[in-house]
Amino acid sequence: KKMGAASKASDYISLLEKESVKILIDTVYEPHYRRYKDDFGETFAGFFSDEPGFYNLSGQPYELGKIGDLMPLPWTDRLRDQLCPDKGNKTKLVGLFHNCGGTEREIRFSYMDMITRMYENNFSIQLGKWCEERHVEYIGHVMEDGELNSGLGPGTGHYFRAMSGQNMAGIDVVLNDLQPERDYDSGEYYHYSLPVLAASAAHQNPRMKGRAMCEIFGAFGWSEGLTLMRWMADYMLVNGINWFVPHAFSEKEFPDQDCPPHFYAHGNNPQYRHMHVLFNYMNRICHLLNGGRAIVDTAILFPAEGCWAGGYRPFGYLGKLCLQNQIPYEVLCLDYLREAIVEQERIIVGKASYRFLLIDSIAYLPEEDIRLLEELYRKGAHIFYVNGRPEGLTRINEGNIPVIEEKEIPALLDESRNCRIFPHNKWLRCYKYVFPDLCVYMFMNSSMVNALDVAVKVEEEEAYICYSGVENIWSLPKRNEDKSLQFHMEKGESFLLLAGRKKDLPELPEISGTEKIRKIFDGEIRISTADYNSQECFRLLMTVKKLEDISKSILNFSGIIRYEMEFVGKACRLELERCYEAAEVFINGHSAGVRIGYPYSYNISDFTIDGLNEIRIEVTTTLANAFMDPRSMERPVEPEGILGNIYLLFE
Numbered sequence: 001k002k003m004g005a006a007s008k009a010s011d012y013i014s015l016l017e018k019e020s021v022k023i024l025i026d027t028v029y030e031p032h033y034r035r036y037k038d039d040f041g042e043t044f045a046g047f048f049s050d051e052p053g054f055y056n057l058s059g060q061p062y063e064l065g066k067i068g069d070l071m072p073l074p075w076t077d078r079l080r081d082q083l084c085p086d087k088g089n090k091t092k093l094v095g096l097f098h099n100c101g102g103t104e105r106e107i108r109f110s111y112m113d114m115i116t117r118m119y120e121n122n123f124s125i126q127l128g129k130w131c132e133e134r135h136v137e138y139i140g141h142v143m144e145d146g147e148l149n150s151g152l153g154p155g156t157g158h159y160f161r162a163m164s165g166q167n168m169a170g171i172d173v174v175l176n177d178l179q180p181e182r183d184y185d186s187g188e189y190y191h192y193s194l195p196v197l198a199a200s201a202a203h204q205n206p207r208m209k210g211r212a213m214c215e216i217f218g219a220f221g222w223s224e225g226l227t228l229m230r231w232m233a234d235y236m237l238v239n240g241i242n243w244f245v246p247h248a249f250s251e252k253e254f255p256d257q258d259c260p261p262h263f264y265a266h267g268n269n270p271q272y273r274h275m276h277v278l279f280n281y282m283n284r285i286c287h288l289l290n291g292g293r294a295i296v297d298t299a300i301l302f303p304a305e306g307c308w309a310g311g312y313r314p315f316g317y318l319g320k321l322c323l324q325n326q327i328p329y330e331v332l333c334l335d336y337l338r339e340a341i342v343e344q345e346r347i348i349v350g351k352a353s354y355r356f357l358l359i360d361s362i363a364y365l366p367e368e369d370i371r372l373l374e375e376l377y378r379k380g381a382h383i384f385y386v387n388g389r390p391e392g393l394t395r396i397n398e399g400n401i402p403v404i405e406e407k408e409i410p411a412l413l414d415e416s417r418n419c420r421i422f423p424h425n426k427w428l429r430c431y432k433y434v435f436p437d438l439c440v441y442m443f444m445n446s447s448m449v450n451a452l453d454v455a456v457k458v459e460e461e462e463a464y465i466c467y468s469g470v471e472n473i474w475s476l477p478k479r480n481e482d483k484s485l486q487f488h489m490e491k492g493e494s495f496l497l498l499a500g501r502k503k504d505l506p507e508l509p510e511i512s513g514t515e516k517i518r519k520i521f522d523g524e525i526r527i528s529t530a531d532y533n534s535q536e537c538f539r540l541l542m543t544v545k546k547l548e549d550i551s552k553s554i555l556n557f558s559g560i561i562r563y564e565m566e567f568v569g570k571a572c573r574l575e576l577e578r579c580y581e582a583a584e585v586f587i588n589g590h591s592a593g594v595r596i597g598y599p600y601s602y603n604i605s606d607f608t609i610d611g612l613n614e615i616r617i618e619v620t621t622t623l624a625n626a627f628m629d630p631r632s633m634e635r636p637v638e639p640e641g642i643l644g645n646i647y648l649l650f651e
Contacts, residue, residue: 015119016075016115018121018122020122021122021127022126025127029047029127033134037134040134041135044136046136047136048245049127049138049139049140049142049166051142051154051172052140052142052156053142053148054115054152054157056073057152061154062145063153064147064148064152065151065152066151066307067096067108067308070097074152079111079115080093082114083107083110083114092107093107096111105393106393106394109308109366109393112157113305113308115157117161120158120161124162124163124166125164127165128164128166137167137168138166139166139170139213140166141171141215142155142159142162142170143156144159144171145177147314150304150308157304158333159197159304160204160302163201163205164205167208167211169197169200169202169205169208169212169213170213171195171197171198171215172214172215172218173190173214173232174259176219176220176221176631176635177190178194178232178235180228180231180446180449180492181448181449188316191320192316192319192320193314193316195212195236195240196240196316196319198212198240199239199240199294199296200299200332202240203296203350203352204332206350210290210291211243212240213243213244214236214245215247216232216233217229217232217246217261219247219259220631221260221261221629221633221635222255222261222558222622222624222631223624223637223638224631224632225581225582225621226274226277226582226597227492227596229278229596230281230470231597233278234492235444237442238429238431238442238494240296240328240431243286243290247259248263250262253266254268260629263275268532268533268623270535270558270560270623271582271621271622274594274596277596281469281470284472285442285496288496289433289440289442291435293433294328294351295434296328296329296330296352297328297353297416298329298356299329299331299354299356300315300318300329300332300360301315301331301357301359302315302333302334304333305334305362305369306363306390309393311363311364312360313362315360318358318360321410325410326418326428326429326430327416327417328431330352332354334372337373342376342379345380345381345382347376355415355416356412357376357382357384358409359373359383359385359390361386361388363388364390364391366392367393370390373401374399374400374401377401384402384403384412385401385403385404386403386405386406387405387406389401418432418441418458419432419441419458420458421455421456425452425454427445427452428444430444430456437500437501438498438499438505439459439498440496440497440498440499441496441497441498443456443487443495443496444492445493451488451489452488452489453486453488454489455482455485455486455487456486456487457483458485458499461499461500462500462502463499463500463502463505464497464505465508466496467496467498468495469494470597471593474508475508476508477497485497491598493599517649517650517651518647520645520646521565521647521648522545523567524565525563526564526565527542527543527544527563527641528540528561528562528564529550529560529562531559532621532626538560538562547642547643547645547646549643550639551625551640556625557621557625557626558623558625558626558627559620560619560621561619561640562616562619563615563619563641564614564617565615566612566613567615567648568613569608569610569613570608570609571604571650572604572605572649572650573602573603573647573648573649574587574602574604574647574648574649575601575602575647575649576600576642578639578643578644579595579641579643580619580621580641581619581620581622581638582619583600583617583620584617585615585617587607588608588613590606592604592607617642619642621640625640
């Protein structure tokens with residue numbers, strides 16, 4: 001087979017040579033330092049690397065390269081000399097491209113081990129050290145999608161080595177990869193693996209101080225509105241991410257075809273008026289979670305070495321089993337295991353402490369790494385091979401670490417659940433941080449199809465209090481007789497539960513037992529619309545008593561939908577049964593708040609009177625119907641406006 005030319009991206013730098021990376025630093029980074037030296041560490045916070053990698057393939061930008069494929073390989077003479085100290089015998093290099101009866105495993109492993117070490121030292125650590133010496137931080141992310149976290153192409157061969165010089169662990173999520181309920185096929189990785197990578201490195205690498213970053217929201221198309229953005233942010237938060245880089249503003253002429261949605265879009269994005277609600281919410285939750293110690297008992301071995309040697313299963317397979325049973329997990333690489341200690345039968349790595357380490361379906365590992373695992377086991381660590389024992393690269397593994405089947409895992413890890421829920425629901429997520437004076441749990445109903453009602457048991461504390469970050473309000477949870485907490489969670493809803501001593505928590509009045517009267521609004525509703533490019537110019541569309549999808553009445557509409565109605569009596573809450581997308585409610589001219597996702601529930605008690613009350617609800621749509629960009633067409637286009645009933649609650 002003829003191997004195609006390497007990608008043009010492979011010509012810009014040699015990540016295998018320290019001198020090549022130094023040219024990059026001297027050409028790009030040093031001029032910034034010379035010009036802004038006085039602002040470094042103050043106004044100038046640091047640098048962001050966006051998707052550096054080997055890029056040794058000529059095909060699609062995200063094409064995976066696996067060692068053993070016929071493809072150009074990153075190469076230097078130094079690497080050749082290290083792989084073949086006996087310069088007269090280079091026959092074993094054939095194993096980089098062809099199977100040789102099993103003997104190819106050693107050369108492939110050696111090659112990948114060497115180039116990922118070179119990347120780590122030459123790029124990540126050299127750049128991180130340059131930033132550290134100038135009192136700024138180095139963050140960013142690589143191509144960590146699927147098997148790229150341990151492969152070639154645009155990958156770096158080993159996620160944890162690529163991150164080692166950074167001050168935060170990083171990932172990104174783009175191109176419709178993470179979607180509610182789409183936890184199968186390629187979506188399985190983004191639901192059950194991707195955020196865990198960054199959270200793991202952040203807790204295990206001391207220089208990162210527990211900070212896990214996600215570049216988020218880019219390249220989902222104009223149909224990605226605030227509701228989906230809120231869901232994605234919550235899904236990352238409840239899996240250990242606690243810093244975000246939102247993507248993106250664009251100065252190009254509207255509409256910019258590059259990776260929409262764009263937040264402001266030169267004033268054309270109707271949802272920009274409510275973007276601050278999302279960003280303020282994310283800031284509040286990140287502020288509350290940062291500095292805590294994540295409680296994660298279970299680690300799954302990062303299988304890069306198994307991937308290089310041939311024969312492994314991605315870590316997300318068991319990760320899915322864990323997360324669907326409210327068992328948080330992290331990924332632990334062999335590099336960090338070499339620095340680990342065992343205390344009280346737990347593996348301690350940086351800020352992380354693991355009760356269990358699972359090694360899943362890896363066919364081959366170097367003998368020295370098998371000996372490392374056996375030594376940790378001998379010291380008391382709870383280590384298990386799942387579905388078989390790996391062989392050494394050159395000999396059979398006959399160690400003492402027990403082998404279990406995956407069906408045994410839920411029972412094995414039962415005590416590692418962050419919470420227990422009744423009845424079981426695979427969409428409920430729970431993540432726990434511990435602070436000196438309290439514990440903080442984040443709960444999320446990750447389903448956008450069904451609400452859930454569950455009784456939840458967490459570690460018993462003196463007092464509990466709930467915090468809704470979007471509304472920025474505190475409340476007391478409902479307690480059952482068996483001391484469990486009863487939660488009703490709407491589609492995509494999330495909240496924090498703070499647990500600790502009474503004196504360390506805000507003092508709130510007990511929940512009133514007064515039964516509220518819930519009525520369906522059945523009067524006339526006047527509906528007006530304003531196009532996205534003239535958002536203050538409303539035109540009456542129709543008057544109705546039953547609400548339906550506005551897109552059925554106006555073809556290709558994007559903008560703002562205004563609903564106006566009147567009712568009599570002093571109501572305390574207003575609720576929308578279904579809504580797409582962000583909605584602001586005004587009562588008698590006063591704003592009762594903005595909701596960007598479920599529940600669409602508004603406290604209106606301060607704004608209603610005993611007489612006639614005026615309601616105005618303004619719903620902002622996305623720009624999907626107006627522009628129908630390719631990314632938006634990859635998903636079903638949602639309805640527009642309010643559907644179903646509007647409810648009024650009275651004391």
